[in-house]
Amino acid sequence: MRIVDFHCDALSKLLRDEELTFEGNKPGALDVTYGKLRESGTLLQAFAVYISTSRADEQQIDPILESIDLFYEKVLTLPDMRLVRSAADLEACIADGKTGALLSLEGIKGLQGRESMLRILYRLGVRAAGFTWNDANWSADGVMEPRGGGLTAKGAEFVRACNELGIIIDVSHMSERAFWDTAGLSSKPIIASHSNAQALCAHPRNLTDLQIRAIIECGGLIGITYVPYFVRSDGGATIDDVLAHIDHICSLGGENHLMLGSDFDGIERYVESLTHPGQVEMLREAMLRRFSEPLTERILSGNAVAFLKNNLPAE
Template identity: 50%
Template sequence: MSIIDTHCDLLYKMFLDRKVQFAEGNGDADVSYTRLVKAGVVLQWFAIYLPDNPAYYSFDHVLTCIDLFRTRIAACPQVEFIKSRQDFDKLLKDKRKLGAMLTLEGVEGLAANMGNLRTAYDLGVRSIGITWNHANWAADGVGEPRQGGFTVRGKQFINECDRLGIILDVSHLSEKAFWELCEQSSRPFIASHSNAYRICPHVRNLKDDQIRAIIEKNGRIGITFVPAFVRAEHPQIKDLLLHIEHICSLGGENCVGFGSDFDGTDLKIPGLENPAHYCQLVDELHKRYTTEQAERFLSGNWKTYLLKNLPE
């Protein structure tokens, strides 16, 4: 059974510590080639996240992370760098390689420059989360006290991403900005690593009306394993299924996927500490859902989305 995971922060660890390896991994990182293959991951998204410090808000640092991805991950002979529908379709048919897709979490490093955005696209960035928790030049994040929406430049950014075919990601985005994106973007957007607020009322999780809007847009929601987003106290693997069940109850069975956020937090759900443990989640899915439903959640829903929304 194949898996698509839409968020991990291995690149962040590589950026902070150049000794962190992908091919075999080490004790400091959750994600490695060996663990992904053991889990049955067919496509892993790798996020460029820069430290939450203005000293890193430059395009040079974004380029450094892109170079780390291209030379330390995508250059591995057993890895396929996914940039188009054709790349992804070939990956699914070939089944001999691990797919790797490059994303950006927070646009601070683009420095409000659409030329930088286009360069990032040319170098392989295919999905962008507009903010982290705070405000930037484009929009407010969920942790910004004023809870504003998009700036004028931010709305230009939406239009340019739509033109290029970049997938926009609302995880970390403020509610007001979420609804402005919903109104302005002509393309189905995603939440790469967010859960259901009704099940766990964390500011990073999605309210029911937001979930319904993503469903109506035919976007996708990646259920994340960050413990605080799953359950307030002592979360277990089975608690992830409560979020899936709730999204399905709103009509989102075809919109559910997974975005683990491995390497993005030191706290773990017991039994789900790294990608090699995905099998435990697969077992729980099979206890409650049919094989067809489990396959849809693990990869099928993301497959149909990417075959339609990656650029030609």
């Protein structure tokens, strides 16, 4: 069984430390490395472009472009990594045993409302976009913004633009009101790349049952994440606690709408025995003890592969 992981923040660490390489030249610095991806049999890893709010230029396009340059220069130059921009690219990874790399945005603040920038990023390979991080920007409120606003008029225009271009919209960091605005406006399925169930862990970054059902009904995907305080309120999470979130979403009809969204390299604490891609094998073994082999395979990769074949450009 190969693995699809729809969220990691390795690019953010590469952007912070210019001496760091994706080959893991500084042991322990990166959760996700080339070696760990290949060793774990990862079929596809999504790489998020996240610009820290601590950067003076975080509202500019420059660090986004620098991150994409690092993606091309430090990730895609490695021999068994392949850029995934289309369903055909994904099929080639499956056929050739390569590890696909999909480029996503975690926040669009730096685009400054310019659709021309969105088009340029699409041409550079971006295929998924979360509009916000936790705070607010010109497009929408993030989930931790106290006022809890929804999409702005410009944000609504960007929903339509993403639909037209073929960029998958990621709602993981959106405020609840922005989530519902987006779900109502998008003509394409939406995803939550790295969120769990609020019913089991009442963190604002998790999804309510109504949100989970809405994603299921539109044909979207929910990426189970390993952020320990999204798994259990006290942060002392185990793999069994992760499985409980899978169970809950399945109980809502989500068997064909679950995937993985680790958030590796975006966290400093970990679920016990789940600290890098190589340890996802332990999650797989635990899943096989609780779930059927076909369901386990669908969650590890099958659901995401089917979704991407339907929602990426054909060629």
